[in-house]
Amino acid sequence: MNVQDPTPFPGQNDKVAFDRHELGAIMGLYGRMVAAGEWRDYGMSFLRDVAVFAVFRRTAEHPLYRIEKRPKLRGKQGMYAVIGMEGQVLKRGSDLRTVLRIFDRQLIRAVE
Template identity: 50%
Template sequence: MSVIPLPVGGQIVFDRAELEHVLQLYGRMVAAGEWRDYAIDFTNRQAVFSVFRRASERPEFRLIKEPALRMKQGQYSLIGEAGQTLKRGNDLASVLAPAARRLLKLAD
């Protein structure tokens, strides 16, 4: 069993490359008129990026980074609006693929 060191301050955060990848997809979805708001939450166990169609609704997608699951199911998980797990893994691009495919459907 390996110990995963926590960042300074004890919070799990998205690094710059992760945020750049997520915000690039977010920007394209905003331009398509699908997403309008987002929220980021950091705790000592996980970091959560949530996207909303409208600020008053439940999040349409939640991207959760939980490094403690890195060696098990993968540190990233994409959760749908109803709470179902859409994708898990250690590769951020493949975890975000279901949301990116939705953008392709909108373009057709």
């Protein structure tokens, strides 16, 4: 029996992605920020070296924040990062939930 690889070019689909638990944490935060009126839209990109969850206030603009996963930085600064609109790293670490806590202040301010 001849079993063929379903991908025409083996190794081409090696992309970084968020797993179910990571997406659950990110989407939980996203839902709270949408309910507070801070965020309106999101986009996701899965590339060879990085997975990105971008947050927008409006659809046709640059992202307010990017939540990135870079597994190659796991042993160095941590593989998760929150990047601001100007490209500055706001928080970096090895635990996604800890990194996402940077938005707690913004969420508290939006509710007041």
